[in-house]
Amino acid sequence: MKTKNLLRAAVATVLSVLPLMTMAAPTHAVEAAPSMVVELPLGVAVGELPVAVEDRTGYNRDSFKHWNTGLNATDGCNTRAEVLIAEAVSAPTVGARCSLTGGSWWSYYDDTTVTSAGALDIDHMVPLAEAWDSGASEWTAARREAYANDQGAAASLVAVTARSNRQKSDQDPADWLPPSADALCQYASEWTATKLRWNLAIDEDEQHRLYFIAAGCTDTTVTYEPAP
Template sequence: MIKTLACSLAAFSLALVPLAAAVPAAQARAAEPTVLPIGVAVSSLPVGTESRDGYARTKFKHWNAGVNPSDGCNTRSEVLIAEAVTAPAVGAKCALTGGSWWSYYDEQTVTAAGSLDIDHMVPLAEAWDSGASSWDAKRREAYANDLGQASSLVAVSARTNRSKADQDPAEWLPPAAGALCRYASEWTATKLRWGLTVDGLEKDRLLDLAAGCGGTTVAYTLAP
């Protein structure tokens, strides 16, 4: 009887192994990004009517405590650390010293963290116009501090970020010609990740850019 029971339990345990192993694999597959040719990705963006009624920057809480609230690094600091070409020293309360960064908008090397802005690839006001006005405060905070997709937040020179302000690609593009395909790809990825719409002029400009960016892809995951 005991031997029979032991054999039954062993068989039961073996039967469970494939199921247990399948769970991490399924989770890994779920986290894999969708990758599309840029023309296909841009064409899939839904066109909508934009409205800035009711917008206020304060409706998007940022910067919050980042990935690890106990380390003193807010979202801005997390992006600076992640995107550094030469790693800065991280001191008390996440004070950053040294380091260097590549501002791809203007193809400039920046060696002072204070000379960089963290750009929301799709600016907060543009996100509001494109669908975020219907979100609750928690989702707007998640958008403003999105560390789940590298293209959502980017460290660039303060000068170029402030030149961009809240403009879409029909109104502003990076001054470096070599940045255009990456910028169009990352803008499209951010809109697809968050289910945001585009206006007609914006989509036309993105399609124009895509036509000159053969071989460029758009990779995105859907926001939780």
């Protein structure tokens, strides 16, 4: 009961001090389309998310085709491997059939350096089951595949230790947060950005937890571009 009261107090505090929503000014070039990138304070961004009751009826992980051939269909690497290559702190050697040797990665969920690609999972920032609950059940198969392999935003897919990814499973921030305290603001920002990018809803408990985090992350912004 005490925790719920604290959450409600934090929500009330955030709502009372939220600044006006700001949008990154588009840059213009001759005959160039305006930028669609949006940047908002974390608390404001949370307020932009629709609130709805989650419904997992009919969910099947196979409804989200992954991993596909990634951004380059001719390099022999699937999406998982391409994310590992892109996020490496020190680059691995890419061998035949996109086998990866060497390299190192930093798993920000648990502040851990990893030196074996096999010890990493590629986490969907918003898990597939959570996406289904939040609106993806209404999508076409092609859009679900695009979501499951989204390399258009750095926050969508993240290389983390297999241990932390499996602890997270399909839980939202109301039920699981990264064990590293330093990861909290980044995680809330990237979760919110991913839901905004794909126009996914949040439930009430999730909203309360995100507002609670935002109250302690006043300098954190959310940057996203709506998915095509």
